[in-house]
Structure formats: structure tokens, C-alpha cells
Amino acid sequence: MNESLETLQQEVLERIHHCNSETEIEEVRVETLGRGGRLTSMLRGLKDLPAEERPRAGEQLNRLRKLFEERIEDRFRQIKEQARAKTLKDEWIDITLPGTRWERGRIHPLTLVMDEIIDVFWGMGFEIARGPDIEDDYHNFEALNIPQDHPARDMQDTFFVSNGMLLRTHTSPVQIRTMESRKPPLQIIVPGAVYRHDDDATHSPMFHQVEGFMVDRHITFADLKGVLTHVLQQIFSQDTGVRFRPSFFPFTEPSAEIDIQCLICGGKGTILEGQTCRVCKATGWLEILGAGMIDPEVFRFVGYDPEKFSGFAFGMGVERIAMLKYGIDDIRLFFQNDLRFLRQFG
């Protein structure tokens, strides 16, 4: 008995010592201490021993069981610790490395303002229409009642492409294109790029306009005033003063230019201690858009009966609105792609 116990002890401890995984150690445990395990069988065999040998044998076997349990437990813990140490080593990352920085894009200030204008009109049920940047003379001028000898056609203003085509000088030709293909009622805005031979701190050869028009039966100048006052107060602020001045455009009659109270001096014409406001040139007002009732001549060009239908139209410069909104004094900043400028928006 003693002999075999010693062998058992040696063998089992040896095996435990050589175990390298949780599975292996579990196998040893089952083989030794499980139901049919070697030690378990011996414990079960105690009852067959002569009565006087039982206590001593029992004591020895129990000592062995305790020993095995402890060693198994120890080895088990060691294996787990080794595995953990290995994982920590293998998966080590240097969290002090600088890493890759992802620059976050911004929305261009002109897009911001354009989106804002579109939102306001969208909220009032206007649709969005677009037209070609390369236009023909007919849609850009003729059908808008701009006669052949009008100064706007001059080389100084218009970029001509070839055989009568040109870069549209305004978004107004989309009024014509829309009315040619559709019947009233119409409530449309036309955001887009326009081109003129002009280049200084307040003029860019390419800039943006939002054109708009509403045509139906019984549209009056009161509708024009109501819609545009609302739009301007949404874009600037609810308490911005708005004024309508008589003006002239070939495609509207009557025509108006619309001013808002100067955003810099608040309409006073002066800033700090009586200095004159340079933004509004001391007038207290800023011209912000052109508008009017669509000229009956224009309706005739598109085949609408001016006795039946009436409408208003307007056009606004997006750069100008953005410049006033953000206090930008040079239009070229929008197109130079200087990140120091662009990062300040959106």
C-alpha cells in the first residue's frame, strides 16, 4: 500500500507539474480525483481493508487528496497567470504614440448661407429648380426683355463662349426655362453660380445667386413684400428693418430694390462716438436684393397670358449676404481656399 501510494503521489505530482494548459490539468484532475479516478477508487476500496488498517490508510489517502487538490489549484493558477502575461506582452500597444489625426471637414461659408436661404424658402413651399451655367443669348437676355443694345450684354460684363453661347450673368434665365415647360401656379427658387467680367474686393468673376419667383392668378406686390420681408428676417434677425425702394429691371414692372437696416451700425449710420459707418456708407441701409412684378413682356415670351396671370420675382447675391452676415470685407476670401479662413465656419 505504502509503495503504491508513493508511486501514485510521484506520478500525479509529476503530471501536474508538466501540465501546460487548463485542459491538461482538468484531465489530470478527472483521472485522479474524478468519480472513477485513481485516488477515488482507492478511497472507495478502504472499506475492504481490515478494520485496524482503515484509519491509517484513510488518513494517508485524504492527505494525498488534499495535496493533489492544492497542487492542481496552484498549477491552474500559474497557467492562467502565464496566459495573461503572454496576452499582455503580445497585445502591448504604445499608447504614447501620436497616432493618425483625422481632420474634420467644414462646410464652406457660402454653402452654409445657401443652405440657410434654401431652408427658409423650402419652409414656405418653394420648389428648387436649376438651369445650365452655359446659356444662350435668348434665355439670358432676350426673353428677359433685355434688348439687343442693353449695356449688360457688353463684353465688359458677359463672358461669351462661342456661337451665341455665354456664361449666364444671372440666374434669371431659369425663370424663362421653367415657365416655358410648366404652367402656373409656380413657386420656385433657383440657387446657382453666375459669371461676370468683374474682379475686385466686392466682385468675383464667379459668384452665386438665389433667384426666386411666384406666378399664379392674383399675385400682387403685397405678396412680394410679405414673402421677402419674412425671408430677410429669417436670414438676418426678426427685428431687422426692411425697406423697398423703386428701381428698374427690364424683366420686372414695377421693380424694387430692397434694403435691410445696416447690421453694423444698426441703422444709425454711425458707430462708436459718431464715427461714420463704412459698411452702409452712413446711410443706415444695405441693399440686399432686386425684385419686382414680372413684366407682361416676359410672360408673352413664355406664352403665359398676362391678363390671367401675375407674379413676382427676385434675385439675391449669396456672397453679399454671407459677407454681411459674417462681417467679411473681401469676396476673394471665399475662393482662395485658405484653411485659416475656412476653419472659422461650420
Ligand code: DAH
Ligand atoms: N437678375 C438680377 C441681377 O442679376 C437680379 C434680379 C433683380 C432678379 C430683379 C430678379 C428680379 O428676378 O426681379 O442683378
